[in-house]
Amino acid sequence: MSGMSLQTVSKTIKVLEAFLQFDGGRASVSGIAxxxxxxxxAAxxxxxTLAEGGWLQQDEEREYRLSPRAAVFGRFAIEYSAIPPEVSRRMEPLVQLLNEPISFAVLNGNEAIIVERHEPKRPFAITQAAEPHLELRTSASGMVLLAxxxxxxxxxFTDMGxxxxxxxxxxxxxxxxxxxGDVVDVVAVPIMLGQECLGALSVIAPSGRLDIPLARDTLLRSRREIEAEMSGDA
Structure with missing residues (x-):
């Protein structure tokens, strides 16, 4: 592929990603520019071009948003690509060991989004219906992804240096x-493949219930094992 073609692909991706920065996911051409x-x-x-290809739709106010085709593609990517199997199969054992919900979150524009969560079978559990969006600045998973x-x-994010x-x-x-609505403690670690951060693995519990040193050491150990397996060094 030529350098010009690569640049075109890169710019197309930038346009799609730019929609994640706007409230409601809607933006005008001037806003994208x-x-x-x-x-x-240029914008x-x-x-x-993306609208002609079915990836964007224009509304009556001449603003654009991602189309249902893009949403279907996104759901497919989350289901089949976002969770490395080496991570997914370790989440349930971590739940059993720590007896707290375990989540895996990925970067999604201005926020982190939980794409898989495993919960203990007891009265307090953060259910799959719970809010999957996390603030980058204040959540443990968000800070891991920023870092x-x-x-x-x-x-x-220069103020967070x-x-x-x-x-x-x-x-x-x-x-x-x-x-x-609850005060919670969270510990999160990155999952890296070489220099690429695949996401943040975390444990969450109501304030005061989590054994933080145990959670930290357990997640750090799991991170080492997962990364070693993915790299073929296990």
């Missing part, structure tokens, strides 16, 4: 915050 720092003409060329995911625009440096140095993030 401002978000990407392009001319309006229009890519947006109109380790090379695709993050860290220029937007010291925090993210500490997460990278320690290999994990910890948060104590309100989520879904």
């Amino acid at each position: 401002r978000e990407l720092g392009w001319s309006r003409a 229009h060329q890519y947006v109109s 380790f995911d090379a695709h993050v625009d860290r220029a937007r 010291d925090t993210l440096a500490a997460v990278r140095a320690s290999g994990y993030a910890q948060s104590h915050s309100e989520w879904m």
Whole structure:
């Protein structure tokens, strides 16, 4: 593939990703141009091409949004690609060991999104129907993704430089915050394949119930085992 073709593919992906930055996922051509720092003409060329291909739809206010075709593709990717099997098959044993919900989250624009969750069979459990979206700045999984995911625009998070440096140095993030109306403790670790951050593996529990040193050491050990298996070093 020529350099020009690669550049075209890269710019097309940037346009699709730009829609994740707008409230409601809707944006005008001018809004996309401002978000990407392009001319309006360049943004229009890519947006109109994606619309012709069925990946974007235009509404009556002449704003664009991702089409149902893009949504179907996204659900397919989450179901079949987002969860490395080496991660998925270790989540239930982690639930049994820590007796708390275990989640795997990936970067999704301005937030982290939980794409798989396993829960203990007891009265307190964060169900699959619970809110899957996590704040990047305040959640343990979000901080892990900010610290380790090379695709993050860290220029937007310069105020978190010291925090993210500490997460990278320690290999994990910890948060104590309100989520879904409850105050919770969370510990999260990145899952890396080479230099690529595949997502954040985390454990969550009501405030005061989680044995944080045990959770931290267990997740760090699981991370080492998962990464070794994926790289063929197990």
